[in-house]
Amino acid sequence: MAMASRRRAAYSPRACIPPFGMALVGERLFVANTDGIVELHYAPGALRADGPTKPLVDLPANAPNQHWARNLVASRDGHQLFVTVGSSSNIADGGIEAERDRAAIHVVDIASGTRRLFASGLRNPNGLAWNARSGALWTVVNERDGLGSDLVPDYLTEVVDGAFYGWPWSYYGGHVDTRVKPAEPQRVARARVPDYALGAHSASLGLAFGDARTLAGRYGDGAAFIGQHGSWNRRPFGGYRVIALRFDAAGKPQGKPEEVLTGFLDAKGRAQGRPVGVAFGAGGTLLVADDVGNTVWRVRAQ
Numbered sequence: 001m002a003m004a005s006r007r008r009a010a011y012s013p014r015a016c017i018p019p020f021g022m023a024l025v026g027e028r029l030f031v032a033n034t035d036g037i038v039e040l041h042y043a044p045g046a047l048r049a050d051g052p053t054k055p056l057v058d059l060p061a062n063a064p065n066q067h068w069a070r071n072l073v074a075s076r077d078g079h080q081l082f083v084t085v086g087s088s089s090n091i092a093d094g095g096i097e098a099e100r101d102r103a104a105i106h107v108v109d110i111a112s113g114t115r116r117l118f119a120s121g122l123r124n125p126n127g128l129a130w131n132a133r134s135g136a137l138w139t140v141v142n143e144r145d146g147l148g149s150d151l152v153p154d155y156l157t158e159v160v161d162g163a164f165y166g167w168p169w170s171y172y173g174g175h176v177d178t179r180v181k182p183a184e185p186q187r188v189a190r191a192r193v194p195d196y197a198l199g200a201h202s203a204s205l206g207l208a209f210g211d212a213r214t215l216a217g218r219y220g221d222g223a224a225f226i227g228q229h230g231s232w233n234r235r236p237f238g239g240y241r242v243i244a245l246r247f248d249a250a251g252k253p254q255g256k257p258e259e260v261l262t263g264f265l266d267a268k269g270r271a272q273g274r275p276v277g278v279a280f281g282a283g284g285t286l287l288v289a290d291d292v293g294n295t296v297w298r299v300r301a302q
Contacts, residue, residue, distance in 0.1 A: 021072030086124035127207025134251030166191035201231035
């Protein structure tokens with residue numbers, strides 16, 4: 001059981017490319033905009049950004065830019081940033097050249113402002129988080145559309161340096177998408193199989209790992225919490241919830257997901273809220289950003 005209290009989120013339209021990911025390293029706040037990462041100075045306790053914005057590195061943002069959101073997480077030592085860049089289209093509809101350096105996770109060296117591909121073939125990776133028990137980087141990925149209500153499953157996976165995950169030529173390892181031409185059997189042959197399927201079109205966006213000191217303690221040390229924004233093109237709808245997924249001693253997901261926060265759809269299937277980012281706050285409570293309810297939910301054990 002869980003109880004949620006609500007804090008109304010501030011919202012003000014701005015004529016700029018919308019930010020999505022933030023990472024705090026000491027007193028340096030990094031913000032991932034669609035077209036690049038910028039740095040601001042952060043004074044502990046401050047309630048608003050102050051001072052000049054310093055560009056760190058550019059990110060691919062070419063049109064049509066179907067997936068504009070960027071997620072950001074710092075390395076444990078604070079020397080690097082890992083950032084997601086989703087594909088520009090569903091299945092490289094405008095040609096593979098238009099997808100250069102997209103559908104990928106990049107790693108950025110903070111000192112030099114240089115970046116390189118860390119992992120590729122990830123159609124639209126979003127949430128990024130470190131598994132404290134294994135030390136591995138994990139992400140949730142939104143897969144392709146146009147193959148029906150039950151394909152292709154979004155997924156949670158460990159992100160391995162240099163790994164290729166199939167997009168656009170295949171999904172979930174070697175399952176070839178025959179719509180993509182020309183075929184690339186050699187690339188498909190080396191596609192890494194994701195670790196855990198999250199359901200087709202669930203639009204899983206947020207990811208956070210907990211420990212025994214947090215709400216996650218009731219789900220086992222090292223459980224993953226995932227915010228599922230919900231489907232727009234699936235019948236019946238899927239997602240629209242926050243789930244917890246237990247991990248075994250080897251640092252791998254196991255069993256079925258458990259619902260932590262639900263009730264975002266009313267009796268007629270209309271969205272009253274849609275979970276996006278998830279994070280752990282003071283006292284081990286789970287914070288859930290809801291971009292339809294314009295709300296931040298705080299969830300604690302009852």
